[in-house]
Amino acid sequence: MFDRRLMKMCPESKKYIAGNVILQFLELCCNTAMILMIAFSVQNLYNKTWGLTDLILPAVMIAVTVILRFFTTKYAVRMSYLASRTVKRVMREKIYTKLLRLGTSYREHATTAELVQESVEGVEQLESYFGLYVPQFFYAFMVPVALFFLFGFGGSWKVAAVLLICVPLIPGAIVMVQKIAKKILSKYWGQYTKLGSTFLENLQGMTTLKTYQADEYKNVEMNKESERFRKVTMAVLTMQLNSITIMDFVAYGGAALGILLAVIAFLNKELALANVIFMILLSAEFFLPMRRLGSYFHVAMNGMAASDKIFKFLSESEPDEKTETVSDGNIELKNVCFSYDKEREILHGVNIVVPRGSFIGIVGESGSGKSTIASLITGRRTADSGKISIGGKDIGTVSEDSLMRQITYIGFGPVFFKGTVRENLLLADRTASDDKLWKVLSDCELADFLRSRKGLDTALAENASNLSGGQKQRLALARAILHDSPVYIFDEATSNIDIESEEAILSQISKLSEDKTVVMISHRLANVVNADTVYVMVSGNIAESGTHEELLKQNGVYARLWQTQSALENYGKEAV
Numbered sequence: 001m002f003d004r005r006l007m008k009m010c011p012e013s014k015k016y017i018a019g020n021v022i023l024q025f026l027e028l029c030c031n032t033a034m035i036l037m038i039a040f041s042v043q044n045l046y047n048k049t050w051g052l053t054d055l056i057l058p059a060v061m062i063a064v065t066v067i068l069r070f071f072t073t074k075y076a077v078r079m080s081y082l083a084s085r086t087v088k089r090v091m092r093e094k095i096y097t098k099l100l101r102l103g104t105s106y107r108e109h110a111t112t113a114e115l116v117q118e119s120v121e122g123v124e125q126l127e128s129y130f131g132l133y134v135p136q137f138f139y140a141f142m143v144p145v146a147l148f149f150l151f152g153f154g155g156s157w158k159v160a161a162v163l164l165i166c167v168p169l170i171p172g173a174i175v176m177v178q179k180i181a182k183k184i185l186s187k188y189w190g191q192y193t194k195l196g197s198t199f200l201e202n203l204q205g206m207t208t209l210k211t212y213q214a215d216e217y218k219n220v221e222m223n224k225e226s227e228r229f230r231k232v233t234m235a236v237l238t239m240q241l242n243s244i245t246i247m248d249f250v251a252y253g254g255a256a257l258g259i260l261l262a263v264i265a266f267l268n269k270e271l272a273l274a275n276v277i278f279m280i281l282l283s284a285e286f287f288l289p290m291r292r293l294g295s296y297f298h299v300a301m302n303g304m305a306a307s308d309k310i311f312k313f314l315s316e317s318e319p320d321e322k323t324e325t326v327s328d329g330n331i332e333l334k335n336v337c338f339s340y341d342k343e344r345e346i347l348h349g350v351n352i353v354v355p356r357g358s359f360i361g362i363v364g365e366s367g368s369g370k371s372t373i374a375s376l377i378t379g380r381r382t383a384d385s386g387k388i389s390i391g392g393k394d395i396g397t398v399s400e401d402s403l404m405r406q407i408t409y410i411g412f413g414p415v416f417f418k419g420t421v422r423e424n425l426l427l428a429d430r431t432a433s434d435d436k437l438w439k440v441l442s443d444c445e446l447a448d449f450l451r452s453r454k455g456l457d458t459a460l461a462e463n464a465s466n467l468s469g470g471q472k473q474r475l476a477l478a479r480a481i482l483h484d485s486p487v488y489i490f491d492e493a494t495s496n497i498d499i500e501s502e503e504a505i506l507s508q509i510s511k512l513s514e515d516k517t518v519v520m521i522s523h524r525l526a527n528v529v530n531a532d533t534v535y536v537m538v539s540g541n542i543a544e545s546g547t548h549e550e551l552l553k554q555n556g557v558y559a560r561l562w563q564t565q566s567a568l569e570n571y572g573k574e575a576v
């Protein structure tokens, strides 16, 4: 009934929970005092020992207790709020820090939609757990014991004992449904996050779905998933309703039994009128806190099921703390093996040397492992065996910050943020002046286009969808140049774009390679003819390496590829 991990996670909230319990208890004291006053007033009026004027004092005292109750209720709610606010803050902070610690590899652990749901919706659910359920848990056990003694001393021990015996039936019912509830709720949460992921994915891929007229099919698929979600939601509601019915039966049945016993005792002249009125008015209080605990329990279970997912994410193993910083130097891959999944090794002992300041080409057929090498050098993936070093330091020990300062990766399909061109460029160099930005834009042949729009204030839509493919790629290059890192990796940065853009980019890359280390991954061999060394990959192995001329002389894979590509290009020219 109680999740210690959650309490341990946020000890700060303990004081607010205690505050809430104390205030609720004070509220009960006010209630009891008020009922006591009413009971005695009724008795004295009934026995005619009091006149109407004698009612002034009790009336004033009742008014005072009502005012006191107003404040205790108000502050109890405030304490609930503070407890849940603290927990939400701490949990969100923990998720965020975990994400940062997992670094760029976080996507291996959870999808974006899952994370958003856990950190927003899941954490929200914890609000009821800490704000309502936990304080009620303590309060609900304190009240029957306190009332037992009050009833015993103030009336009949027999009635008090019967009521006290009935109370544990409610937590009994809770424990009984807990196992079933846990199972159903975990299913509910699983289905909920799954539906969220599918929804997000389909929404993002809407254009593609429309293109292939597959939206109808996806619609049917999503309907099926929604139906599964509806069913599991109904199962949750049915379970909750059933258990609440049982709890109501115990709570109100128990109170009725107490009242009946008190009335019988009164008729047998074992109890005075004031005592029986007191017991009648207060017997429901025996059960109500437990009953309320029962309803909070269902909300809290939801939070606990969500927290299971959060704890699972928080306990994911993290990469070791990396503290080394790199200075400019050679990049070396020695006998590097890598696989995405156990069944299939992608790189089988790759050896590459990228000397400082050199221009290196990596070519090879599609799927041979070129981009995989780039992801290893940029620290997005970790090699299974072998060694990767930068400036003499093992890449596994270098901090992400330092690595990102050292290497800029430009792939195909760069990411831009909604905002202005200036804002997107300043990501790479926060202090760059407008002049500097214009200079780089002009080098990347974007200046004229942007001048015809709103200059640096030209608005970019989400992921720069209002630019052409070639413009986007040139803007990505401009941003990369601004980053001014010692090493640049271009991974098919000129694929599928217009010839002018390609030429502009290639000429900038060639300029960059004069004083930077450049690794150029390309399927077009013409792009790497000037490289100091070209590595030719075949199925995860380096099949050949050397300069363009040396490789042609070898008359191997590279030479064959070169002949095919040259023939194709010449054919194109002849045809024109």
Ligand SMILES: Nc1ncnc2c1ncn2[C@@H]1O[C@H](COP(=O)(O)OP(=O)(O)OP(=O)(O)O)[C@@H](O)[C@H]1O
Pocket (backbone or CB within 6 Å): 340, 341, 346, 364, 365, 366, 367, 368, 369, 370, 371, 372, 373, 492, 523
């Ligand atoms: N995230 C991934 N999970 C599992 N396998 C992957 C993943 N990314 C790539 N692969 C597999 O690894 C192999 C190498 O992929 P990689 O992207 O390195 O090829 P590439 O040489 O860059 O190809 P291309 O020229 O088409 O870009 C491929 O067979 C691919 O199926």
Ligand SMILES: [Mg+2]
Pocket (backbone or CB within 6 Å): 370, 371, 372, 491, 492
């Ligand atoms: Mg690739």
